[in-house]
Amino acid sequence: MTSCCSEKSHDCEPSACNCLDGPAMPISDFPMAGSKTSVCCGVSSAVAHAPHEKPGYRLLDFVVNFMETPAGSVPQVRTEVTRADRRATIGCRLGIGRDRYRIAPGIYATGKPVADSPVLVTANYKLSFDVLRSHLAGIHAWILVVETNGINVWCAAGKGSFSADEVAKQVVAVGLDKLVTHRRLILPQLAATGVAARQVKKQCGFEVVWGPVHARDIIAFLDGGLQASDAMRRVTFNLAERMKLIPVELTHLGKTTLIVLPALLLLSGISPGLFSIHAALTRGMLAFLAYLLAIVAGTVLAPALLPWLPGRAFSIKGVAIGMAASALLAIRTTGQLTKTEMLALALFIMALSSYLAMNFTGSTPFTSPTGVEKEMRRAIPAQAAGGLIAAVLWVSAGFL
Amino acid sequence: MRDLRYLRGVTTLAYENERCIGCGNCILVCPHSVFARDGERKVRLADPDGCMECGACA
Numbered sequence: 001m002t003s004c005c006s007e008k009s010h011d012c013e014p015s016a017c018n019c020l021d022g023p024a025m026p027i028s029d030f031p032m033a034g035s036k037t038s039v040c041c042g043v044s045s046a047v048a049h050a051p052h053e054k055p056g057y058r059l060l061d062f063v064v065n066f067m068e069t070p071a072g073s074v075p076q077v078r079t080e081v082t083r084a085d086r087r088a089t090i091g092c093r094l095g096i097g098r099d100r101y102r103i104a105p106g107i108y109a110t111g112k113p114v115a116d117s118p119v120l121v122t123a124n125y126k127l128s129f130d131v132l133r134s135h136l137a138g139i140h141a142w143i144l145v146v147e148t149n150g151i152n153v154w155c156a157a158g159k160g161s162f163s164a165d166e167v168a169k170q171v172v173a174v175g176l177d178k179l180v181t182h183r184r185l186i187l188p189q190l191a192a193t194g195v196a197a198r199q200v201k202k203q204c205g206f207e208v209v210w211g212p213v214h215a216r217d218i219i220a221f222l223d224g225g226l227q228a229s230d231a232m233r234r235v236t237f238n239l240a241e242r243m244k245l246i247p248v249e250l251t252h253l254g255k256t257t258l259i260v261l262p263a264l265l266l267l268s269g270i271s272p273g274l275f276s277i278h279a280a281l282t283r284g285m286l287a288f289l290a291y292l293l294a295i296v297a298g299t300v301l302a303p304a305l306l307p308w309l310p311g312r313a314f315s316i317k318g319v320a321i322g323m324a325a326s327a328l329l330a331i332r333t334t335g336q337l338t339k340t341e342m343l344a345l346a347l348f349i350m351a352l353s354s355y356l357a358m359n360f361t362g363s364t365p366f367t368s369p370t371g372v373e374k375e376m377r378r379a380i381p382a383q384a385a386g387g388l389i390a391a392v393l394w395v396s397a398g399f400l
Numbered sequence: 401m402r403d404l405r406y407l408r409g410v411t412t413l414a415y416e417n418e419r420c421i422g423c424g425n426c427i428l429v430c431p432h433s434v435f436a437r438d439g440e441r442k443v444r445l446a447d448p449d450g451c452m453e454c455g456a457c458a
Contacts, residue, residue, distance in 0.1 A: 158454065192429035192456035210428050235431040237404055307403040364404075364431065371407040388439040 060103070061085075062133070067109060071175040076109045079137040085130050092127055093244060101126045102150030107174040108133075111140035115181045120211070120224060121167060122188065123148040135215040138220065142179065146170045154365075157194030164199035166343040171204040180338050186211045186226070189233060235365040242303045245363045249299050257291075264288050267391060273399050279398060286337065288392065290329060297325040297349065297351040298356025303363075314367075315379035318357025322350035340400060344393035351386030353378065401432060401450065403442065411451040427458035 052059050053065060061084060063075045080397050081089075092098040102124045110133060119142045122132050129145060136143075146166045148156035156162035167185065171177075185206045187195060190213055198207035212221050212232035264287040269280025298318050302309065307319035326346035330337075337345070360378055361367040413434070420439035431454065438444035 154454075190431065190454075190456070191428055193454045199421070215429060230433065233428065233431065234401065234433060237401065289441050312405060312407050366401055366404050366408045366450075366452050368411055368451060369423075370453060371410040374407060374410055 010183045070178040095248045105147040108143040110136040113140040123153045125152045132215045154190040162194045168203035293325040294349040294352035297321040298353035302357035315354045315358045318354035322353030340397040344390045348390035351383045412420040429456040
């Protein structure tokens with residue numbers, strides 16, 4: 001129920017790849033061994049030209065250059081997303097490296113911004129930063145990245161790390177007043193949950209302008225005189241946006257499965273002769289198949305089919321899709337299950353699918369905490385009862 | 401988000417007419433278009449059931 005908003009506070013260890021913490025000075029080529037001529041060994045020098053190399057540091061691959069400004073050296077970032085970025089994004093979607101996917105807070109540049117260029121503020125979750133810069137092709141802008149411990153804009157705003165205090169702190173820390181002549185920050189609209197605009201103004205003198213929800217609308221917003229259309233101000237949750245969230249939900253079920261599988265085998269093996277390994281394996285596999293179907297129903301199909309499933313409560317939607325999964329199981333296992341066994345597995349699938357679908361309330365942009373609480377108070381007892389009755393039926397079926 | 405609606409009548413969102421100065425910032429920041437202009441100086445709750453209690457308006 002909280003999958004998008006990791007409450008963990010991540011340790012902010014200084015990592016070797018963060019060359020952006022200090023000004024990286026451009027290093028000129030070694031004068032005696034110019035990059036064109038090779039002096040030693042007779043092989044032509046194939047060493048990549050790396051003007052920003054610095055011992056002990058590694059240049060992040062989205063940085064193309066550094067520009068000298070009155071506020072110090074500022075990294076200029078590319079607006080293309082590379083294959084490595086995409087790989088890391090896929091990793092995040094699978095829950096790999098997702099908890100420490102952050103970049104150093106501070107000031108960055110796209111293009112060659114000047115003193116009256118816009119300042120765009122974002123979170124230091126690398127995925128958020130990538131989305132923003134990928135929509136800034138051809139734009140000369142400053143990007144002010146605030147410390148949100150690697151959490152995205154909306155979740156960070158909701159949990160309080162993307163706040164007026166943090167924005168003002170970064171404005172002062174980078175010396176933004178030396179960099180630009182205007183006093184205006186463009187914040188993503190969803191940061192409004194955590195940032196009180198008047199507090200930012202009070203603390204650092206910069207006025208907050210609310211930009212669009214999505215980075216893809218930034219150029220239209222800038223071109224339109226900092227005005228966002230109604231559509232740019234609303235969140236969406238279309239099929240593609242829902243599908244992206246499914247893999248990480250599935251990976252969360254790995255550990256649960258390690259407990260569920262032996263438990264199902266154990267329950268399935270209880271027999272008149274105390275325990276039957278044969279029953280544990282044959283009936284156990286059928287129970288495990290039911291478990292997998294419940295996962296597909298509650299974690300994959302419920303989010304995908306969300307607008308089309310009946311009911312407003314996610315637990316009801318989960319029961320509905322669980323019913324369909326049960327019907328599928330009944331068709332595929334004709335003759336292998338008694339009526340009691342089938343009833344037990346159908347109850348199990350519906351209870352679990354209902355619970356898993358309800359879990360997804362934590363990942364959507366339209367469910368309210370009060371609503372989720374109300375739903376959980378009613379649904380959890382019903383789901384638990386369903387699961388318990390299913391277990392009793394399943395075990396007793398072994399004695400019939 | 402008209403096709404995706406959550407439970408009715410649960411939101412804790414409340415609008416205090418006498419405290420509203422009509423700045424219109426709530427209309428601007430709400431991601432679900434819950435607010436609408438009501439005359440020159442006030443707003444009204446046009447769609448309270450669309451509220452997800454994100455707190456942007458508060």
